[in-house]
Amino acid sequence: MAFESARGRAIRPLARSLRRNLDDAAAHSNARAPLANLTLPGPKVELRFPVGGDARAFYRRFFPATSPAEWNDWRWQMRSRIRSLEELSRIFLLSEDEYAAVARHKGSLPVGITPYYASLMGLTDAQEPLRRTHITTGGEYVRGPGEDDDPLSEDHDTVVPGLVHRYPDRVLFLVTGTCSTYCRYCTRSRLVGNPGGEYQFSRGQWEQALAYLEAHTEVRDVLLSGGDPLTLSDDKLDWLLGRLRAIRHIEFLRIGTKMPVVTPQRVTRSLGRVLKKHRPWMSLHFTHPKELTREVAESTARLADAGIPLGSQTVLLKDINDTPEIMTQLMHGLLKNRVKPYYLYQCDPISGSAHFRTGVDKGLEIIKALRGHTTGYATPIFCVDAPGGGGKIQLAPDPVAGRDGDFLLLKNFEGKIYRYPDPAGTLGR
Helix, strand or coil: CCCECCCCCECHHHHHHHHHHHHHHHHCCCCCCCHHHCCCCCCCCCCCCCCCHHHHHHHHHHCCCCCHHHHCCHHHHHHCCECCHHHHHHHCCCCHHHHHHHHHCCCCCCCCECHHHHCCCCCCCCCCHHHHCCCCCHHHHCCCCCCECCCCCCCCCEEECCEEEEECCEEEEECECCCCCCCCCCCCCCCCCCCCCCCECCHHHHHHHHHHHHHCCCCCEEEEECCCHHHCCHHHHHHHHHHHHCCCCCCEEEEEECHHHHCHHHCCHHHHHHHHHHCCEEEEECCCHHHCCHHHHHHHHHHHHCCCCEEEEEEECCCCCCCHHHHHHHHHHHHHCCCEEEEEEECCCECCCCCCCCCHHHHHHHHHHHECCECHHHCCEEEEEECCCCEEEEECCCCEEEEECCEEEEECCCCCEEEEECCCCCCCC
16 A cells, blocks of 8 residues: 655655666666666656545545546536536535525526535535535525625726726736636626526637737736636636736736635646746635645645745635634634735625625724734735725724824734834824
């Protein structure tokens, strides 16, 4: 039986291979062969993606005809997504609310859950955190004050189909309407998984966006999003990233994606080569510590080893991840996987999202609990993406306690007051 390293690489078969080659060399020579003449093992064959214990038990129970190779194929995960009421009922013990809400759904933002991600969810507990984020409930049909289908007014700032130009030097490039899983609080719920089937933005739409970018030399930063750009095939992603890299004034490319978290098998060696070639940064959408599995450790390691800088984006969600304890556990886990916590978002007020949204003060409470009590690397930026197209507004606990003459009074993470000499300053006056 093969030993495995921490990354799942078989050790003993390689040793056996080396020993066989040494034996073969000895068999063809009556004298001891010089070391330089020995036959060494050939190129190492890529080993399959690791499979955690929960995932293995899940697919043996619900997909018994599935081989490990199929389970580890991201295309199989996409094809086998749980998308219908019948499929949900086969795997989950649905509550009456879930059953009725799924049966009622029409239009965009359908249910879609990869088998891998479903294996992390509570099959009998409708309140389990990851399950709540992906199975429709009746709260989605209740529209509250201030909610909107396009709360960030992205459509207003769309300059050509799929290209949102709001900030002076950067754009949002929506390259697809497909995700491998659909979060129920998605800010683009009006677009993704459109009725009539999921769709890819056409090459013609991409060309319009690329022509706009070529003409607008003030744009230096492009964020690819959607949908999820990693649902594109390697060759399409390679082509698109190559076209963007050919525009000389574009300095910074980013990819916003959830696939390395919900479908970690997508991070193949082939994808790693494409990304290493074009050098984008990557923003990964994490929600809860339950996502920090052996498989995700592998996907993030492959990305980091390919030289891709990794940051996280997390949406603050009521009764899902809205405690300092849960958020600290998540942020520490991200750092262990070489992912820098970047943004903690207040949930956008999309239509039917009230059951997901906390008060803004909850986010400040969490940042206060992180600051000083753990490394600054583990403390994300808390922000509200302003409704109506105002952009991201950063929020943080206010450390200014006032002034004492020429001294600024500052409160530290323990609540203690310290005096800083600031005779020319105006803060606290």
